[in-house]
Amino acid sequence: DASKAQLEAVIEEADVRAWRELTVANPKSEPTPEEKDALRAKKEAEKKGKAKLVDSIAAKVTKATTVIIKKDKIKKTLDALAQAQREADEAVAARPPWLDPPSGTRDFYPKEMRLRNWLFGEMRAVALAYAFKEYDAPVLEHVELYERKAGEEITQQMYDFVDKEKTRVTLRPEMTPSLARMVLNLTNLATGEVRTPLPLKWFSIPQCWRFEATQRGRKREHYQWNMDIVGEWSVTAEVELLGAICAFFAKLGVGPDVVGVRVNSRKVLDAVVAAAGVPRSKFAQVCVVVDKIDKIGGSAVKEMLCAEPLQLPDSAADSILQCLAAKTVDDVRAILMKHDGVASGDANTATRDQALTEMQDVFDLAEAAGFGAYLDFDASVVRGLAYYTGVVFEAFDRRGELRAICGGGRYDRLLELYGGDKCTIPCCGFGFGDCVIVELLKDLGKLPELPAGVDVVVAPFSEADVPHAFRVASTLRAAGFAVDLALEARKARQAFDLANRAGARRVAFVAPDEWAQGLVRVKDMLLKDPETGEGLQLDVPLASLPDLDRLFADEAVSKKVPGAASPPPPPPSKTTTTTNGGAGPPPAPLTSSDDGAWQLQPTAKFAVLGPSASTS
DSSP: OHHHHHHHHHOOHHHHHHHHHHOOOOOSSOOOHHHHHHHHHHHHHHHHHHHHHHHHHHHHHHHHHOOOOOHHHHHHHHHHHHHHHHHHHHHHSOOOGGGSOOTTOOOOOHHHHHHHHHHHHHHHHHHHHTTOEEOOOOSEEETHHHHTSOSOGGGGSOEEEEOTTSOEEEEOSOSHHHHHHHHHTTEETTTTEESSOSOEEEEEOOEEEOOOOOBTTBOSEEEEEEEEEESOOSTHHHHHHHHHHHHHHHHTTOOTTTEEEEEEEHHHHHHHHHHTTOOGGGHHHHHHHHTTHHHHOHHHHHHHHHSTTTOOOHHHHHHHHHHHTOOSHHHHHHHHHHHHOOOTTOGGGHHHHHHHHHHHHHHHHHHHHTOGGGEEEOTTOOOSOTTOOSEEEEEEETTSOSOOOEEEEEOTTHHHHHHOTTOOOOEEEEEEEHHHHHHHHHHHTOOOOOOOOOOEEEEESSGGGHHHHHHHHHHHHHTTOOEEEOSSOOOHHHHHHHHHHHTOSEEEEEOHHHHHTTEEEEEEEEEEOTTTSSEEEEEEEGGGGGGHHHHHHHHHHHTTOTTOOOOOOOOSOSSOOOTTSSSSSOOOOOOOOTTOOEEEEEOSSOEEEEEOSSOO
């Protein structure tokens, strides 16, 4: 319309750019109290600045056309022109595709890095509580480590290449073969003797790479928490690993009502396949097909079992599917005994009976350890990797919205495959990826608020104060404080803005008047002075800066700041080290109740399962 054309004719490009510069973007996540205060001030400045600009444009329109245009229309026009200007700027500065990370991979900006470090810290704390020792290996491995394991899709998903020494290498798609290689380097290959006390209890959090279709919770690179036990034949090893998984879930506040762990045994499936008359040579291929049942369903699995290359009879495929649908260990036992009609004690059924007994032992021990509520028997769980030989398991989202959270099992023949017939060394372990658990915690609203971890911002008032600011920062850092030093002179408001962005609660101003008296003015933005309503402020002698926490606590009590309490005696250092590798006491163990009822009981450092007040 005419008024719009007149308005756009009066508005200059500089007006639009000024409008954009005044606009304050809304935060993408819930701001902290300090960030809210800073945002409120910025929004107020935005409101005043935009009002002044609108008045200026309205005056120009009236002077040029004698037409009076409503201020709301001027604002809407400026918003539209600003958006068009922004798009034009982006079109001029075309964004090259290589600025994005490669498909299926991730950048970790500081906020994402804090989350990753927190998650890895929780994983590491559980592993250390179970007395596992951390190890690592190169991300680059020999292709042969993975090609020696037949019957797996993983060999088609590797990022492999020939290096400049003409060696075929790959970014590791998983960690277990690297673990096997490292254990074999501690083993006499001629005798199979491991030259270190067994069992080994090792863990790692490596980055792994697979070229596969991406989806929610699945990337082409991911980090994977691995815990493995080497040198233990009994299922007590599996139970220890399952306990660690459940302890981790409990630590995050995720109970057995939200997640479960499906447990089965390759030995049980072996008995099922044998009872169906399938040759042992086809067992590994059958496992690969059966592992797809959750993705493609029973009918499609049957088609694959009966088609090339397996070509199983319909009756054999039906028998396998019947056993896969069993809900308990006793159900499988009954189906197998009905199928072959042989008494339980017959020599031909010894392997089958052992497998079923081991499976029952897992559930009995889990109940004794206090995490049985997490476990479900599921005869269809076989895991896709061909090297599994016994108990297998995978954690899942009971809501059915996410893919498997973690998985693992027993692999007693893998070291023999790499090291020779003498190296029959029992192993079991699990892999727990970082992607799916983060998605689950997001869905549950259980991701923690993770501040940047800055205690104090140190700001010099002038260029002449910069050397003094460095001295103050060094003094505070030596005392254990995390300090963000402003690298140029800052006025008070600029220093507060820096502290808000950094997530710091205190600002130390280094200014000439105070410094001449040997003092540093420190302001705590969370403790409010009842007399002024502003942040509590102290002039602190340089030598007393290490006692900053105690000084503010004393002042808060003296001024009767709401919520203030008498400070405890100062610790010898701000940072303490414990035997479990972190600050504070070691994680509490899982506890059980007599009646089998469970509830999550978070403690200061560790969420545990404990007895509920009543059964449900």
